[in-house]
Amino acid sequence: MKYVRCTLRFSESMIHPVHQCITEDDAMVKDQLLHGNRTNEMDTFLFYVEGGMDTYASALDRTPQIREYELTPIARAATGTDNEEFYAYVKQEPSETDEQLFDAFTSDGVIVVPPIDFLGDGTAKLTVLGEPAALSSVLDVVPDGVHVDVDRIGEYDRHDGVFEPDVTDRQYEALVTAFETGYYELPRQxxxxxxxxxxxCSTATASEHLRKAERKIIERFVVYTTQ
Structure with missing residues (x-):
């Protein structure tokens, strides 16, 4: 079964207000759509969120289409991170924008493999699998205002994403620079x-970029190898 790993880039009019909050507020890192159920009257979603819970709640409160939500914090000792992490159970009225986007990725012959990652740079990353013709058709019917970059095409395997930790460009630069300067050599150079x-940048900023990138890589590795 073939799959496509995509990055979606949204115009200002197409980005969801809560995703917009993630791009604008430094307290937010990302959210991941883990599961969802859609009907004509209501969308029900479960997200994993990394960032400020109060900030995220405020974004939900400001979004008119959100009808109900519940946030459940995850103990930091269990996650090994300094960031707040929590689950968000959200019910919202479907908007025309959401309908267009979801319809494109729920057409006949394709399946979206969760999670869908909504990142702080305003992009979303997702994996779609199905028949080659159907996958090609999906990319052709994505609504105006959403640009699709195809990151990878291949034969689907559940471990394929293990080395796709969704680091930012700056975090990736920090990793490459560290590798090239011998930071990961034994002994360290x-x-x-x-x-x-x-x-x-400052030493503190470089250290922060490295720590966040390393955590994402380790997290992704552990998740995919223990499923």
């Missing part, structure tokens, strides 16, 4: 100061 100098 490069330093955070050298990485920061190459990136043109």
């Amino acid at each position: 490069g330093s955070l100061e050298e990485i920061a100098r190459e990136m043109g």
Whole structure:
């Protein structure tokens, strides 16, 4: 079974208000759509969210189509991260924009494989599998205002995403710079100061980019290898 790994880039008019909040507020990192149920009258979704819970709740409160939600925090000791993490159970009235986008990816012959990652750079990443002709048709009917980048095409395997941790461009730059300077050699040759100098940022910022990128890689590896 073939699959396509895609990155969606939204115009201002197409991006969901809650996703917009994730792109604009430094307290937010990402949310992942884990499961969903759609009817003509109401959409019901379960998200995993990384970022400020109060900030996310405010974004939900400001979005008119949201009818009901419940946020459940995840203990930080269980996740090993300094960021707030929680589940969001959300019920919303479907908008025309949402209908157009979901219809494109729920056409005959294709399946969207969760999760769908909504990231802080305003993009969303998802995996779609199905028959080659159907996959091609999906990319042709994505609504105006949403640009699709095809990141990978191949034969589907549930472990294919293990090395796709969705790091930001800056985090990726930090990893590459660290590798090239010998930061990961044994014994270590490069330093955070050298990485920061190459990136043109402070040592603290370089360290933060590295820690976040490393955590995403380890998290993705553990998730995919323990399923």
